Amino acid sequence: MxxxxxxxxxxxxxxxxxxxxxxxxxxxxxxxxxxxxxxxxxxxxxxxxxxxxxxxxxxxxxxxIVFTAGGTESDNLALFGAASMRRSKGNHIITSSIEHHAVLHACEELEKEGFRVTYLPVDHTGRVRPEDLEAALSEDTILISIMYANNEVRLRQTLISTLEQEIGRDAFVINGHQEECLPHIVNISFPQTDTETLLMNLDMEGIAAASGSACTSGSLELSHVLEAMQLPQNVLRSAIRFSFGLGNTTEDMEYTAQKIETILRRLT
Ligand SMILES: Cc1ncc(COP(=O)(O)O)c(C=O)c1O
Missing domain, CATH: 1.10.12 (Lyase 2-enoyl-coa Hydratase; Chain  A, domain 2)
Structure with missing residues (x-):
């Protein structure tokens, strides 16, 4: 296999x-x-x-450049470091509701220390509206922490176009913004099934993907990111994250889309 x-x-x-x-x-x-x-x-x-x-x-x-042992440590250092350095200048921090937990939990901790944190909402494609950011700015703002994403990628495109051929464009929903997305990640919902069932069936076919969220992918909790995008329940509950990297080929994407078609046919 x-x-x-x-x-x-x-x-x-x-x-x-x-x-x-x-x-x-x-x-x-x-x-x-x-x-x-x-x-x-x-x-x-x-x-x-x-x-x-x-x-x-x-x-x-x-x-x-500051070398650290990993992502969480970097986020903590950046947030706690910048906040304490600028404490005398103000106490307001702006972030978004879809940041990684390493950022959100650090912000919650800073709130306990007396900082005021604004958690900006996102639109249904997962983007912060610039006008919301502008409105949130105040004389007291000392730190803005909002994730950056950019676009493009062939593996992503192959997976999407093969899915279109195999199951039809109506059978899946691409979550997030289509143009301004991370190059190596696509989050797709298959509303006629649910995340766990599809992930388990994919695994049996030798394909390892993940549920919607980043570091809660091993848990059954709904992704706080997709929830913040206020997606319909059937989309929220059937989201799968495919993330590509070293060793993946366009053939793998075609194969994956074909297997999804087989699984969905079997399930429905
Ligand atoms: C923004 C961000 N912070 C922290 C982490 C966690 O990284 P680590 O496991 O290296 O602490 C991730 C992982 O994807 C991340 O995207």
């Missing part, structure tokens, strides 16, 4: 070139970058070189 992994947003394989570079550093450059001896200086050169390359790629200053 074919095995197709479409849950790259939850976890994804390390690119072989990255793994190779990490092996080189972990086994060959074990000095502490703060040590003054030759081993330490070599490690420092590697860290500084990586920082410079990332800054160039992102178009920011090397000093603006």
């Amino acid at each position: 074919k095995s197709i992994y479409l849950d790259h947003a939850a976890s994804t394989p390390v690119h072989p070139e990255v793994a190779e570079e990490m092996m080189r550093v972990m086994t060959g450059q074990y000095g502490n970058a703060s040590s003054v001896h030759a081993f330490g200086r070599a490690a420092k050169r590697t860290v500084s070189g990586a920082r410079d390359r990332i800054a160039k790629f992102l178009g920011c200053l090397p000093d603006e």
